[in-house]
Amino acid sequence: MITLPTTFLTFLALAATLVPFIGAVVIASLPREHAKWICHGFAAVTVVIALVIAFAFGNDSHVVLIGFGDTEVLGLTLDRVSVLVALAVISIGYLVALYSIGYLNEGNREHPDIGRRRFYAFLLVFIGAMAGLVFTSTVIGQLVFFEITGACSWALIGYYETPKALRSAAKALLVTHIASIGLYVAAALLFIFTGTFAVTAIATLTASQKAIVLLAILVAAWGKSAQLPFHMWLPDAMEAPTPVSAYLHAASMVKVGVYIFARGLLSSGGAPEIVGWVGCTMAIITLVYGFVMYLPQIDMKRLLAYSTITQLATIMFGLSISVFGSDLAFKGAIAHIFNHAFGKTLFFLVAGALSYTAGTRMLPQLRGILSKKPLLGIGFACAAMAIAGVPPFSGFFSKFAIFAGGFEVGKDHWLLMVFVAIALLESVATFAWFLKWLGQCIPGKPSEAIANAAPTPFTIQVVITVLIVMSVCSSFIAAWWLG
Structure with a gap:
């Protein structure tokens, strides 16, 4: 069963996710010299969408986008936490896009560059993936966007294509992908225990089941948020262009981990103390x-x-x-x-x-x-x-x-x-x-x-x-x- 959003705000949440992806496709289809302006335009539209969501937000809302019977596969959740974090990741994505117009050019004394299309395309995909991860209501949805952000980080960290940059990009991709096993385990166990992938289903688990699922999510969170023992990828990610470093370290990649852990705790109805x-x-x-x-x-x-x-x-x-x-x-x-x-x-x-x-x-x-x-x-x-x-x-x-x-x-x-x-x-x-x-x-x-x-x-x-x-x-x- 596939359904469309039934309320204005959930429709906007879906739009905040899809608009940057559409922008990336447009960038890939047009000449390089238009890329930075297209990126800036689509990022600006996404910011406007996020601001409208914030100003119009009243009560929590939820919609199932893809489901099979009682099994929720993909959905959207809007509450005070998701709207606030989405506003941050989207608005900072826009500011990074605007900053990059001045930064990526041949006048840069440290890294002269012409500003290639793939930089702007992957930046937009990153913004869309972050919006999707923040608004998604299921662990399987988190997992999909978790992996998309990993692919974007790989492409952007290795942007300058030096041997060190390419090694650092591969390192970030591998380390965070290994950590993502925790999220795969959490999704599988949640489905086995409850028959659905909805994050809110964690609240229906027994104490021991909750502990296992939340600890599995925590492992994935350590990887994305560069916490021990998965910290080693983050310092090497400095090979990326500085606007990418800013987005990775401030609003996107590293915030995935703390957000999925926060969402798990918020939905658990009380986590066991071992967590x-x-x-x-x-x-x-x-x-x-x-x-x-x-x-x-x-x-x-x-x-x-x-x-x-x-x-x-x-x-x-x-x-x-x-x-x-x-x-x-x-x-x-x-x-x-x-x-x-x-x-x-x-x-x-x-x-x-x-x-x-x-x-x-x-x-x-x-x-x-x-x-x-x-x-x-x-x-x-x-x-x-x-x-x-x-x-x-x-x-x-x-x-x-x-x-x-x-x-x-x-x-x-x-x-x-x-x-x-x-x-x-x-x-x-x-x-x-x-x-x-x-x-x-x-x-x-x-x-x-x-x-x-x-x-x-x-x-x-x-x-x-x-x-x-x-x-x-x-x-x-x-x-x-x-x-």
Whole structure:
């Protein structure tokens, strides 16, 4: 049985998924010089669709698109979590498309490029796959879009076609595909236990069945979100063009993992504590590892890669804490998905703007940014403060909710209190480390690379300005939206 959406909002959710795929087909059919404008146009239409969904959203809605009898194979779910996350992944996809118009050209001092069609086509497919994954109501739907995002990451990480880029692309594809076995297992077991693939069916399982299915989903989530033991693909993914790195690390690939885990917990009707203990333990181990790996990095993008690993560990930690009964920690984790998306995109796109204009992203060579490139200097500082969780920037408020939820449940579980203390120390240490680089890179006399920097393209300036505003405002949007 195949049916069409029965309500206006579910129709728009389907459109948000399909429009980018249609745009990719159009790009493949027309000459290269039109690709960037087609990509920008279709991404803009998708943003408008996402905004209409957000403004018109009232009550939760669900529709079955493909089903056989009582077996739901593919459907759409709109609720406060899916709409908020979809808005982030789609809007950042649009900003990355706009940024790429200025970034992918022969004036780029680090990577001169003509902006080939496949970059823009795969970027649109990525946006559509992310929208589909966020709105899908079944584990089999998650699995389909999970694999599409893997294929897109492979194509985009290897975009420059250097030997290292191609190896890194293959590594990302293989590692995340191995982790996807967890989602295959979860889909198979859910069907065996309930006769359907609907994520909401998890709530009907016994405690032991829930634990098995949710832990299988967690394995897949570790792979996409670059958590130990599947973390190794993410730093090497820096071989991608910086707009791709921004989208991979901020709003798309890495957010797949934390989102499918969040959706599983939200639909479970109460997860067994073993899921929380496993999730918390691995999150804290990943958090400490990621911070230690900050320390030797001088390549700005590799530093941000390990920062992404730790930020996702913080989200995983918040989600896992919620298993013990903290709704505040769950909302904080969802808000951090939204906040981190904008803050980390800003940081990566500032790094890309510096490499475009100065020809390097090596931190020791970047001094006096504020005096020569004030917008990039402000963007650097705002992004660092947002990621480190310094008020009034967005990361502070979502991290505060996660830590508050941790202290709330830690009263009854002393080991959780230890975990929360470690996470809090890591957050403070992250602030100290970013403060070090702020002091070295932002003020003072410009270094040779900064002094000789080329002009920053207009589209890059526009995107960075928008993201600076969002690095402050996103937390208020998320808090208001989630209640």
